[in-house]
Amino acid sequence: MANKKLIQGNEACVEGALAAGVRFFAGYPITPSTEIAEGMAERLPLVGGAFIQMEDEIASIAAAIGASIAGVKAMTATSGPGFSLMQENIGFAAMTEIPVVVVDVCRGGPSTGTPTKGSQSDFMQTRWGTHGDHPVIVLTPSSVQEVYDETIRAFNLAEKYMVPVILLYDEVVGHMREGVVLTKPEEIIERKKPSVKPEDYRPYAAAEDMIPALAPFGTGYRYHITGLSHDETGFPTGNPKAIQGLLERICGKIEANRHDIIKYNAFDVDDAEAVILAFGSPVRTARHVQKEARARGKKVGLFQILTAWPFPHEALQEIYAKTQASFVIPEMTLGQLADEVSKSVPRDKIYSVLRNDGEMITPAQLEEAVRRVLE
Amino acid sequence: MNYKDMLRADKMPHIWCPGCGHGIILAAFLRAMAAKEVDPDKVVVVSGIGCSARASGYLDFNTLHTTHGRAIAFATGIKLANPELMVVVLTGDGDCAAIGGNHLIHGARRNIDLTVIVFNNSIYGMTSGQYSPLTPHRKKATTAPYGNFDHPFDLVELAKGAGATFVARGATAYPRQLEKVISHGLDHKGFSVIEAVSQCPTYYGRRNKMGSAVDMLHWIKENTSPGGKEEGKIPLGVFVQVQRPEYCSNYYESIESLARGEKGE
Ligand SMILES: Cc1ncc(C[n+]2csc(CCOP(=O)(O)OP(=O)(O)O)c2C)c(N)n1
Numbered sequence: 216m217a218n219k220k221l222i223q224g225n226e227a228c229v230e231g232a233l234a235a236g237v238r239f240f241a242g243y244p245i246t247p248s249t250e251i252a253e254g255m256a257e258r259l260p261l262v263g264g265a266f267i268q269m270e271d272e273i274a275s276i277a278a279a280i281g282a283s284i285a286g287v288k289a290m291t292a293t294s295g296p297g298f299s300l301m302q303e304n305i306g307f308a309a310m311t312e313i314p315v316v317v318v319d320v321c322r323g324g325p326s327t328g329t330p331t332k333g334s335q336s337d338f339m340q341t342r343w344g345t346h347g348d349h350p351v352i353v354l355t356p357s358s359v360q361e362v363y364d365e366t367i368r369a370f371n372l373a374e375k376y377m378v379p380v381i382l383l384y385d386e387v388v389g390h391m392r393e394g395v396v397l398t399k400p401e402e403i404i405e406r407k408k409p410s411v412k413p414e415d416y417r418p419y420a421a422a423e424d425m426i427p428a429l430a431p432f433g434t435g436y437r438y439h440i441t442g443l444s445h446d447e448t449g450f451p452t453g454n455p456k457a458i459q460g461l462l463e464r465i466c467g468k469i470e471a472n473r474h475d476i477i478k479y480n481a482f483d484v485d486d487a488e489a490v491i492l493a494f495g496s497p498v499r500t501a502r503h504v505q506k507e508a509r510a511r512g513k514k515v516g517l518f519q520i521l522t523a524w525p526f527p528h529e530a531l532q533e534i535y536a537k538t539q540a541s542f543v544i545p546e547m548t549l550g551q552l553a554d555e556v557s558k559s560v561p562r563d564k565i566y567s568v569l570r571n572d573g574e575m576i577t578p579a580q581l582e583e584a585v586r587r588v589l590e
Numbered sequence: 591m592n593y594k595d596m597l598r599a600d601k602m603p604h605i606w607c608p609g610c611g612h613g614i615i616l617a618a619f620l621r622a623m624a625a626k627e628v629d630p631d632k633v634v635v636v637s638g639i640g641c642s643a644r645a646s647g648y649l650d651f652n653t654l655h656t657t658h659g660r661a662i663a664f665a666t667g668i669k670l671a672n673p674e675l676m677v678v679v680l681t682g683d684g685d686c687a688a689i690g691g692n693h694l695i696h697g698a699r700r701n702i703d704l705t706v707i708v709f710n711n712s713i714y715g716m717t718s719g720q721y722s723p724l725t726p727h728r729k730k731a732t733t734a735p736y737g738n739f740d741h742p743f744d745l746v747e748l749a750k751g752a753g754a755t756f757v758a759r760g761a762t763a764y765p766r767q768l769e770k771v772i773s774h775g776l777d778h779k780g781f782s783v784i785e786a787v788s789q790c791p792t793y794y795g796r797r798n799k800m801g802s803a804v805d806m807l808h809w810i811k812e813n814t815s816p817g818g819k820e821e822g823k824i825p826l827g828v829f830v831q832v833q834r835p836e837y838c839s840n841y842y843e844s845i846e847s848l849a850r851g852e853k854g855e
Pocket residue numbers: 639640641642643658681682683684685686709711713714715716717722
């Protein structure tokens with residue numbers, strides 16, 4: 216029998232993480248993500264895993280990365296202010312290629328902003344929050360079921376590509392309750408193991424696929440991990456070729472696998488005159504508006520982003536080339552998503568519905584925009 | 591095991607200046623390790639950022655060079671994820687008492703089984719000589735050209751107050767004693783803090799007109815008290831050595847009994 220439950224988005228995140236094999240959580244309380252820490256504190260001890268409440272978010276992500284270096288699937292969860300504090304160490308994980316899952320349940324910012332209300336304005340921060348050219352994967356569920364599924368996918372992608380994966384969803388998704396089916400994951404991915412003897416081991420000598428096989432500490436492969444630019448041996452280097460090569464590889468391993476990482480849902484876009492493009496809770500409004508429009512014979516499609524970074528530019532370019540459709544973009548920011556879309560769709564074909572006041576974008580608001588676009 | 595076998599000889603020469611005290615501390619640590627029956631595969635050395643933090647790269651263990659100030663937090667994750675590992679943190683006075691001060695006190699409070707060796711040269715060496723939270727009042731630094739307006743922490747008192755269950759201080763001028771206190775710290779099950787008073791001739795020494803590295807070692811010798819009793823001198827030795835339940839042992843024992851209790855219901 217399917218394991219169906221009525222739970223909150225943040226609870227689904229806990230369930231998804233456990234199903235994916237998480238055994239370590241370090242965190243610091245912050246609204247609207249705290250239920251994840253509370254859920255982990257309750258559940259992890261029962262499966263022999265470790266939960267620890269750290270002194271701040273910097274320590275939280277550091278401890279999670281440390282646990283991952285010891286070979287354990289690890290995560291942390293936070294919201295805006297805490298997410299800002301985590302940035303330096305997210306870059307450390309990207310640079311040293313340590314898998315870790317970071318959940319950012321987005322509230323209004325900047326600063327303390329609007330703690331109890333939804334926003335999507337960390338969108339760009341998830342991509343460019345830490346300094347330097349770096350790889351990162353960001354997933355954006357819009358329902359409780361998707362939180363469960365995408366949390367599992369986050370762990371799989373982190374282990375597969377040896378990269379930090381950020382799960383970004385807004386407060387609305389985090390706190391809403393829906394029925395979910397807690398299906399056993401079809402696939403659980405574990406990180407690559409070294410295939411050579413310790414004496415021949417070069418930790419960062421990645422194969423064709425650009426992904427290194429990093430042995431967990433304590434397993435007989437003694438090596439060095441550093442956030443400094445390093446060569447294949449893992450030791451610091453000042454060699455320009457090695458520095459550039461490292462950056463190209465750590466970013467390239469994600470770019471080369473865009474097809475595997477990027478996930479979206481496209482509904483009725485083939486003949487669309489207007490495509491609503493969204494992620495997170497605005498998808499819910501969008502789905503409703505799109506269906507209603509179709510029922511009235513209007514050629515409206517919906518493009519739901521599930522992988523925000525890398526951004527699904529190819530798919531958008533294809534849709535635009537085929538349909539010349541206008542893109543209506545509802546987002547709970549002052550235009551961050553539309554800005555990114557403009558790399559693939561001409562500016563004059565983009566119609567923004569912006570709202571960052573803590574409230575959801577209403578069907579009436581979006582309907583009105585779609586109607587005007589179609590006129 | 592010879593302590594030299596614990597070095598990654600191919601990574602020499604090291605980056606430290608001639609006369610830097612960091613090498614003396616590292617050698618004391620390695621001699622202490624060499625005298626123990628440890629499997630290097632099960633030893634993890636974590637460091638932050640600074641001249642001192644570069645020490646991790648020269649050691650043939652599992653080594654992790656993290657971000658500035660965060661070594662104890664990373665080490666906490668490693669130790670809790672796999673308590674079987676022996677986890678040592680090598681850190682500087684800036685790394686550990688300024689940017690990493692929060693992690694230091696909370697590690698001590700938890701009594702997690704880490705050995706923290708603080709390379710205290712009273713200055714930020716790596717960034718060329720700014721004052722640190724352990725720079726004495728009125729001493730000079732590039733950011734204290736008129737003398738330090740701040741007052742320093744006493745790291746031993748700080749660690750004590752935060753609840754560390756092993757607290758000691760050694761000095762580069764007394765390398766045998768330093769080795770001994772590090773050795774006790776490594777044996778101690780719980781959070782151990784060992785402050786190693788050291789010299790940075792390049793920045794602290796030069797700016798404060800303390801002469802050569804040898805002169806600085808003399809200064810340390812004259813101004814520290816290996817017995818810990820001499821009036822007006824920096825006391826060396828072991829100041830705290832008490833047993834308190836260790837964090838990871840307590841955690842895993844507790845959740846095991848929890849699991850047994852669950853089954854019984
Ligand atoms: C977040 C951050 N801030 C500042 C720095 C610059 N920085 C590098 S090392 C260092 C001070 C190191 O001093 P200390 O820990 O005393 O070690 P020492 O070099 O004296 O051995 C600073 C401020 C940094 N790397 N990261």
